[in-house]
Amino acid sequence: MSDAHNEQQSAIKTPKQLIAAVVGFFLVTVIGIILLVQFVTAQKLTGAGTDSQSAEAIDERLSPVANAGYTFKDASGPKVLQSGEAIYTSTCVACHGAGVAGAPKFGDAGAWSARIAQGYETIVKHAIEGLRAMPAKGGNPDLDDVEVARAVVYIANASGAKFKEPEVPAPAAPADGAAPAAEPAAAPAK
Numbered sequence: 001m002s003d004a005h006n007e008q009q010s011a012i013k014t015p016k017q018l019i020a021a022v023v024g025f026f027l028v029t030v031i032g033i034i035l036l037v038q039f040v041t042a043q044k045l046t047g048a049g050t051d052s053q054s055a056e057a058i059d060e061r062l063s064p065v066a067n068a069g070y071t072f073k074d075a076s077g078p079k080v081l082q083s084g085e086a087i088y089t090s091t092c093v094a095c096h097g098a099g100v101a102g103a104p105k106f107g108d109a110g111a112w113s114a115r116i117a118q119g120y121e122t123i124v125k126h127a128i129e130g131l132r133a134m135p136a137k138g139g140n141p142d143l144d145d146v147e148v149a150r151a152v153v154y155i156a157n158a159s160g161a162k163f164k165e166p167e168v169p170a171p172a173a174p175a176d177g178a179a180p181a182a183e184p185a186a187a188p189a190k
Contacts, residue, residue, distance in 0.1 A: 079144060081168060084154030087147050091138040096155060101133035104159075112159035120163050123156060124149045 012018050051057055088096070088106070095103040104111035115123055127148050130136035137143045138151070149166040156163055 081144055082147055082150075084147075084150035084152075084165070087138075087143065087151035088154050091140045091143065092151055092155060095134070095138075103134065106155055107158045109160040112156060112161070116156055116159065116161045120152075120156075120161075124152050124166075127152050 012021055082090075093106070095101060096106045099105040099108075099111075104115065124145075126134070128137060128145055137148050143151075146166055146168055153161075153163045153165055
């Protein structure tokens with residue numbers, strides 16, 4: 001048998017070639033690291049907070065939180081009553097839109113027919129005081145009774161009722177010694 005198939009074939013045949021290969025490997029590795037460091041540090045990087053001392057950033061930090069999209073309303077001013085649709089979309093739709101906790105869905109005449117049969121006064125009373133899973137005033141204590149009644153009319157009429165929009169009560173008479181309130185301007189003649 002021949003020993004030719006047991007001989008190793010290698011590109012490095014002498015110790016001089018081995019030293020050159022090892023030095024070449026380390027040289028390529030060092031050059032690669034240097035190029036990588038150059039690439040990473042070539043552009044100036046800015047981290048979070050580097051512009052924290054600019055006038056705009058300081059003004060933004062010092063501005064009141066209330067300026068971030070909040071609207072102030074005058075608590076001492078007269079209350080502006082909302083429409084039934086506005087009350088429905090802001091308060092009632094959470095339960096009556098999807099039928100949550102047994103609430104009759106908006107526009108579902110079958111679910112509302114028994115309630116409508118009880119009459120306007122009963123439905124408004126239940127809406128204001130609450131009934132079963134429904135909290136008083138739909139969970140919004142800021143609502144006026146007239147606003148709740150408007151929402152009831154809006155929801156019930158969408159389900160087949162023919163309720164009339166409630167009228168706004170006249171403002172209370174001024175206290176003794178106070179100047180009478182200004183009369184509302186007369187509507188222009190047509």
